[in-house]
Amino acid sequence: MSCFGIYWREREGENEELHEVRRTHKQLKEDKHLHGPTHRLLLLGPVGSGKSTLFKQVKMLHGPEFDRASERASEVQKIRNTLKEAIENVLLAMSSLQPPAELAHPENQFRVDYILGTRDNPSFSFPPEFFEHVKALWEDEGVHSCYDRCTQTGMLDHSCYFLDKIDVIRKPHYKPNPEDLFHCHLHIPRIFDTMFKVEEVNFHMLYANGLYYTNQVWAEILKNFTAIIFVVDSSSYDQNFMGVNKLQEALNIFTSLWSRCPHPCLVLLFLNKQDLLAEKVLAATSKIEDHFPEFAHYTIPDDAPEPGEDPHVTRAKYFIRDKFLSITSAGGNEDSHCYPQFTCAMDHRNIQFVFSKCAPLLLHSVNERSCFQEGTEFN
Numbered sequence: 001m002s003c004f005g006i007y008w009r010e011r012e013g014e015n016e017e018l019h020e021v022r023r024t025h026k027q028l029k030e031d032k033h034l035h036g037p038t039h040r041l042l043l044l045g046p047v048g049s050g051k052s053t054l055f056k057q058v059k060m061l062h063g064p065e066f067d068r069a070s071e072r073a074s075e076v077q078k079i080r081n082t083l084k085e086a087i088e089n090v091l092l093a094m095s096s097l098q099p100p101a102e103l104a105h106p107e108n109q110f111r112v113d114y115i116l117g118t119r120d121n122p123s124f125s126f127p128p129e130f131f132e133h134v135k136a137l138w139e140d141e142g143v144h145s146c147y148d149r150c151t152q153t154g155m156l157d158h159s160c161y162f163l164d165k166i167d168v169i170r171k172p173h174y175k176p177n178p179e180d181l182f183h184c185h186l187h188i189p190r191i192f193d194t195m196f197k198v199e200e201v202n203f204h205m206l207y208a209n210g211l212y213y214t215n216q217v218w219a220e221i222l223k224n225f226t227a228i229i230f231v232v233d234s235s236s237y238d239q240n241f242m243g244v245n246k247l248q249e250a251l252n253i254f255t256s257l258w259s260r261c262p263h264p265c266l267v268l269l270f271l272n273k274q275d276l277l278a279e280k281v282l283a284a285t286s287k288i289e290d291h292f293p294e295f296a297h298y299t300i301p302d303d304a305p306e307p308g309e310d311p312h313v314t315r316a317k318y319f320i321r322d323k324f325l326s327i328t329s330a331g332g333n334e335d336s337h338c339y340p341q342f343t344c345a346m347d348h349r350n351i352q353f354v355f356s357k358c359a360p361l362l363l364h365s366v367n368e369r370s371c372f373q374e375g376t377e378f379n
């Protein structure tokens with residue numbers, strides 16, 4: 001089985017999803033009358049590679065949604081719920097770890113009982129004692145080390161952002177800033193899109209969250225896009241999903257995608273989670289060559305000028321880049337182009353920078369397709 005956000009094979013309920021795709025495309029077509037020619041970008045990548053995170057960043061960069069004060073105010077409850085969920089998850093994980101994690105200060109046990117006692121209460125009103133208990137527990141070294149163990153093994157995501165900000169969030173007149181809103185879990189519909197402009201050219205970025213398509217539908221869908229953004233978790237070289245190395249699985253999916261791309265095609269390859277990759281490489285606890293033996297003989301290419309960067313990190317990130325580029329340079333799709341970018345989707349500035357670098361590529365791709373396809377319609 002593929003661990004792709006979009007699967008290749010048939011499965012139950014597919015018709016309903018296909019209807020959703022058709023509805024979205026109809027909507028995009030109607031929007032075109034309002035906004036002029038629109039070029040579509042499809043965001044793809046394996047599960048957990050950072051697609052939603054990237055999507056939210058692009059929305060923040062180009063959309064007005066997060067600027068409205070009233071909208072910010074309405075997010076406060078959501079942010080506090082996210083904080084509550086984060087501490088509950090860490091506390092629940094304490095007993096399920098092997099060996100179990102323990103409180104550094106056992107006298108904090110009543111706080112644990114309080115927090116876990118408030119679970120499944122959708123109308124929780126967040127009294128001051130709630131924040132006191134969370135703060136005391138987050139300062140307990142036992143809770144903290146449990147959190148670290150869980151993030152290292154992938155059991156929990158990096159949800160400490162709000163826990164670290166508890167003193168701000170607990171204030172009665174707390175107003176979330178854009179970064180808070182970004183970190184807050186947003187409800188993501190199954191298919192969604194955002195629109196942005198690059199030098200007066202409209203782009204629609206579409207993200208299909210966990211959708212499943214048949215091969216045939218997949219090929220139809222690819223025809224409708226100016227470019228594909230493929231997101232990879234570069235730090236996943238030492239992780240397995242259902243017995244398959246996650247980076248290898250990303251390479252397999254990319255191979256399959258590349259062979260199906262309509263010609264000519266532009267693929268922006270976002271080698272994401274560069275921060276985690278660098279952390280792993282510098283910590284030297286998990287060696288790339290243990291999972292990809294060919295890394296032992298890999299030398300940094302000439303086009304890898306990364307001044308100020310640790311050479312071990314440069315070597316690792318270019319090795320992963322070149323694994324993907326060896327797929328695109330293998331032949332068979334000469335008129336298509338793949339442009340790799342090193343990204344950290346959590347970092348607003350990095351995404352802004354990467355998109356500004358990609359803008360000319362997108363515009364070039366649009367010009368190349370001067371007979372811009374109106375898009376194959378779904379009937």
Ligand SMILES: Nc1nc2c(ncn2[C@@H]2O[C@H](COP(=O)(O)OP(=O)(O)OP(=O)(O)O)[C@@H](O)[C@H]2O)c(=O)[nH]1
Pocket residue numbers: 005045046047048049050051052053054157158209210272273274275276343344345346347
């Ligand atoms: N450190 C770090 N974490 C990241 C980065 N990008 C995403 N994440 C985290 O990785 C986790 C998964 O990110 P998502 O954006 O939900 O991934 P996704 O591809 O949408 O996942 P699915 O919808 O399940 O396919 C989240 O906890 C993100 O906060 C990154 O560049 N660096």
Ligand SMILES: [Mg+2]
Pocket residue numbers: 051052053209
């Ligand atoms: Mg997602």
